[in-house]
Amino acid sequence: MLNLDEVDLGLFGVWPEPVGRRAFAAAGRVVLEIKSADEPTAAEQYCRLLNDLTLEMRAQFELFRDLRQSADGLIGGQDEAAAKLARADAKAASDAMSLIVRTLEKVDSLQRQLARDRQDELERGGDGESYEQTRTRLLVLIERRAEERAEALFRARWAELERDGLGSLGPGGAGPGPPGAPGRAEAATEPRAAPAGETG
Known part of the structure; x- marks a missing residue:
């Protein structure tokens, strides 16, 4: 059971308000009036x-705590009617305090969810770039990756052709190799042999 005497209201504090991109944009200018x-x-x-509700609930909790302590002092008195009324007041104060604590816990849970949502939004938003900037950057990355992949596939295919005797990566082959491959310069500069009928 919850011990209301050990409830630490300091755990239910006021959360900082969210700071969006518009706050960073306004950081460089001075706001002269609230309008x-x-x-x-x-x-x-x-x-x-939620912050206002937290402050109000904390104040109400303290009020009902004082009310219950006052009622506890009358329960052991000689006046039976006053003691009975004090017991009813103490019970009502305890019930109200329990409800306030549950409300504060719910408010704290909502504030934590808001903080998580703000963090997720910042992570999705990146560094504040616009949609078009993000789209352009992604297209450049995709194109660059596609070119790297195409070059890798071309070189792998050329290696297969060379292995099968259909390509050339060096002197004496059927043709020049891919750009930058050894043998391309040699194949281009090697003198062409004259046909047998042209010798003499």
Whole structure:
């Protein structure tokens, strides 16, 4: 069972409000009046609401704790009617405190979920580049990777042709090798043998 006397309200603190990209954009300029500031986003408004609720619930918890302690002092008194009323007040205060603690736990869970959502959004957004910039960068990477893959496939195929005697990577073959391969320069500069009828 939850021991309400050991509840640490310091665990249920006020969470920092989310800082979006518009805050970084506004960091370099001075806001002279509140009307010139950007309107808070829905996430920021929700975070403020949860913070206000946390402060209110903490104050209510302290109020009911004092009420229960006052009632506990009257329970052992000689007046039976006052003791009965004090027991009812103590029970009601304990029930209210339990509800407040569960509410604070739920608020804390929501704040943690908001923080995770903000972190996921920042990770998905990268370094703040636009959609077109991201698209262009990805297309360049894809094209570069495709060229590397095509070159690797070409060289592998040329090696197969050479192994089968259909290609040449050196002198004495049927033709020049691929660009940059040994034998291409030799094949290009090697003198062509004259036909038998042209000798003499």
